[in-house]
Amino acid sequence: MINFTIYIEAKIQDAIVERILRTVRHRGYQLRGMELAVHGAAYSMTLTLAGTRGEPYLVKQLEKLVDVESVTSQSEVKYAKTA
Amino acid sequence: MKVSGARYIVNHLAEQGVEVVFGYPGGAIMPLYDALIEAPFKHVLTRHEQGAALAADGYARASGRVGVCMATSGPGATNLVTGIANAFLDSIPMVAITGQVASPLIGTDAFQEVDVLGITLPVVKHNFLVTEPSELPRVLSEAFRLAGEGRPGPVLVDIAKDAMINEFEVVPHHLPEDRAEIASQSTLERARQLLAEAKKPVLYCGGGIVLSESTEAVRRFVDITQIPTVSTLKALGVVPASHPMWLGMLGMHGTKQANFAVHDCDLLICVGARFDDRATGKLAEFAANASIIHLDIDPAEINKLKQTTISLIGDLADSLSRLQMPLHNIDEWREECLENKMQHAWRYDAPGKGIYAPKLLNQLSQMCDSQTHISCDVGQHQMWVAQHYRFSQPRQHLTSGGLGTMGYGLPAAIGAKYANPEAHSIVVSGDGSIMMNIQELATLKRYGIPVKIILFDNQVLGMVRQWQELFFAERYSEIDLSDNPEFTQVAQAFGIKARYIDRADQVEEALEALLAEPEAMLLHVKIDAKENVWPLVPPGKANAAMLDGKKGLDGEKGLDGKNGLDAKKGLDGENAA
Ligand SMILES: Cc1ncc(C[n+]2csc(CCOP(=O)(O)OP(=O)(O)O)c2C)c(N)n1
Numbered sequence: 001m002i003n004f005t006i007y008i009e010a011k012i013q014d015a016i017v018e019r020i021l022r023t024v025r026h027r028g029y030q031l032r033g034m035e036l037a038v039h040g041a042a043y044s045m046t047l048t049l050a051g052t053r054g055e056p057y058l059v060k061q062l063e064k065l066v067d068v069e070s071v072t073s074q075s076e077v078k079y080a081k082t083a
Numbered sequence: 084m085k086v087s088g089a090r091y092i093v094n095h096l097a098e099q100g101v102e103v104v105f106g107y108p109g110g111a112i113m114p115l116y117d118a119l120i121e122a123p124f125k126h127v128l129t130r131h132e133q134g135a136a137l138a139a140d141g142y143a144r145a146s147g148r149v150g151v152c153m154a155t156s157g158p159g160a161t162n163l164v165t166g167i168a169n170a171f172l173d174s175i176p177m178v179a180i181t182g183q184v185a186s187p188l189i190g191t192d193a194f195q196e197v198d199v200l201g202i203t204l205p206v207v208k209h210n211f212l213v214t215e216p217s218e219l220p221r222v223l224s225e226a227f228r229l230a231g232e233g234r235p236g237p238v239l240v241d242i243a244k245d246a247m248i249n250e251f252e253v254v255p256h257h258l259p260e261d262r263a264e265i266a267s268q269s270t271l272e273r274a275r276q277l278l279a280e281a282k283k284p285v286l287y288c289g290g291g292i293v294l295s296e297s298t299e300a301v302r303r304f305v306d307i308t309q310i311p312t313v314s315t316l317k318a319l320g321v322v323p324a325s326h327p328m329w330l331g332m333l334g335m336h337g338t339k340q341a342n343f344a345v346h347d348c349d350l351l352i353c354v355g356a357r358f359d360d361r362a363t364g365k366l367a368e369f370a371a372n373a374s375i376i377h378l379d380i381d382p383a384e385i386n387k388l389k390q391t392t393i394s395l396i397g398d399l400a401d402s403l404s405r406l407q408m409p410l411h412n413i414d415e416w417r418e419e420c421l422e423n424k425m426q427h428a429w430r431y432d433a434p435g436k437g438i439y440a441p442k443l444l445n446q447l448s449q450m451c452d453s454q455t456h457i458s459c460d461v462g463q464h465q466m467w468v469a470q471h472y473r474f475s476q477p478r479q480h481l482t483s484g485g486l487g488t489m490g491y492g493l494p495a496a497i498g499a500k501y502a503n504p505e506a507h508s509i510v511v512s513g514d515g516s517i518m519m520n521i522q523e524l525a526t527l528k529r530y531g532i533p534v535k536i537i538l539f540d541n542q543v544l545g546m547v548r549q550w551q552e553l554f555f556a557e558r559y560s561e562i563d564l565s566d567n568p569e570f571t572q573v574a575q576a577f578g579i580k581a582r583y584i585d586r587a588d589q590v591e592e593a594l595e596a597l598l599a600e601p602e603a604m605l606l607h608v609k610i611d612a613k614e615n616v617w618p619l620v621p622p623g624k625a626n627a628a629m630l631d632g633k634k635g636l637d638g639e640k641g642l643d644g645k646n647g648l649d650a651k652k653g654l655d656g657e658n659a660a
Contacts, residue, residue: 063382064383
């Protein structure tokens with residue numbers, strides 16, 4: 001199991017939190033902690049996670065979600081969101 | 084000027100260039116069906132919403148355009164789900180519109196209310212719930228853009244009934260320009276170096292080539308490099324089956340020469356494919372000694388299953404055109420691959436008077452032109468089509484690859500006929516699969532759609548029977564279909580012509596008559612229940628450990644030196660996971 005924390009910014013749009021949590025579950029990660037705050041028209045979420053597939057695999061899947069604006073790892077590496 | 088939401092939807096679909104919509108009406112979507120009466124495009128009433136979604140999928144695959152389907156709330160929407168999932172797993176551009184109960188009733192367990200947004204979350208590229216008509220311009224523009232751009236996929240738009248009825252002042256929505264992504268020059272240089280140094284390179288073509296219209300670029304690449312080439316199920320036709328460098332489909336039911344080439348290569352160039360388990364077999368042994376260059380538009384596919392040496396994310400045609408070069412040092416490798424290709428060429432000299440499905444399909448491909456669409460259901464017949472029909476164009480072959488949806492073939496063929504009315508649209512089905520969407524025979528009749536159906540009847544769920552025979556110690560469970568209805572009578576009851584054949588000497592004339600028939604027709608073909616699909620990579624095994632199964636016929640040996648039937652013994656107790 002690899003433990004890691006990621007920070008997500010996402011537009012407040014239909015079911016965005018469900019989309020993120022569904023992706024986390026389906027791709028095989030366990031949620032160990034979550035914080036959610038609203039900043040203007042966006043959510044910021046901090047997710048503490050555990051999984052055997054590691055962080056980049058999940059980050060790439062989360063970045064595919066249309067309303068996710070950015071995913072940042074705890075180690076401050078900003079993952080550039082590609083189209 | 085004010086318009087109702089429903090009227091706006093119709094206008095918007097027309098502006099998007101939609102030619103045909105496949106659907107089924109009901110309570111929550113009635114305002115839209117009312118507006119459809121004046122629509123400038125066609126609406127095809129299928130006889131089940133699954134048929135509508137799969138027809139939209141077939142239309143999209145055959146045309147390259149976005150397929151559109153619609154259904155009412157509740158059961159209408161849930162019936163669409165299999166078709167949406169089918170499009171999702173094969174990255175097919177689709178917009179599905181569902182009616183929803185009026186917005187004040189959402190969340191009250193109203194009649195025919197289900198949370199369609201929630202139900203479809205895992206099987207859409209994106210979805211929207213519209214409760215205000217003023218949201219429609221933005222949502223519909225985004226839905227069409229998302230469905231088609233980048234890696235395509237289905238987008239669902241769930242629209243509350245009141246948002247269709249209420250009027251609003253239209254403010255057009257303008258989308259920002261798309262920016263095509265291209266691979267960086269430095270990464271490309273490294274990829275070129277790998278290619279120049281390779282002694283045993285193989286090109287592995289996937290469905291992304293078809294989706295991104297990169298077929299011409301791939302063909303140029305193959306012509307310039309003269310690289311041995313293999314294809315997934317979804318990329319059949321990208322490189323014509325007649326091309327000397329084409330080794331066939333790889334994977335579970337791939338050709339020996341394709342699987343051997345990938346097993347032995349020192350460089351695998353994967354273009355728009357995703358290392359699916361049906362293609363790779365045991366992943367650890369797939370191209371185990373090769374460097375890998377992976378070209379894809381979707382960054383999430385890179386390193387998902389197989390670590391790549393170099394990834395080229397971006398437009399496939401652009402990357403290929405910058406990667407290509409004549410390869411001077413691979414003559415020996417080419418010869419080895421071509422020698423394998425010759426040695427393992429298909430044989431059609433099956434003994435007996437009965438009909439041998441692979442031979443029939445090979446004959447069919449010789450009788451049809453390169454425009455013909457062949458849509459399949461799922462099972463042995465689907466694999467025989469992939470193996471024995473010689474595809475020469477990419478959008479000819481319509482098959483449910485990712486989801487493996489029995490019942491896909493007939494609705495998809497209907498969609499293909501709307502996409503390309505001049506071309507033949509032929510369904511190859513099995514006696515299990517045809518029953519899953521048999522109601523669409525009524526759609527053929529109603530609209531006079533001249534789809535041709537070749538129904539292979541082995542009186543069993545053949546592919547399941549084959550696995551039970553090989554991997555479950557011949558313990559047959561729930562595969563018997565010997566009480567099938569009389570299929571010719573079924574077709575005739577729907578007003579569709581039909582004919583039955585069961586002898587090899589009837590095949591040629593029957594196919595000629597089928598193709599010459601101006602109306603829809605079903606050809607019911609009896610085949611042997613015990614016929615299996617070969618070669619076969621057993622589950623969990625490396626592709627190079629294919630079973631052949633034809634002991635006594637050609638006595639070919641797998642890499643392990645055993646022929647198919649001997650090797651089968653080694654599988655005892657293994658699960659078909
Ligand atoms: C909707 C659906 N249900 C079940 C399956 C599992 N399945 C795969 S192939 C197959 C048998 C198909 O039988 P048939 O259509 O007669 O084709 P054959 O294999 O005999 O050519 C089944 C049940 C599936 N792929 N799709």
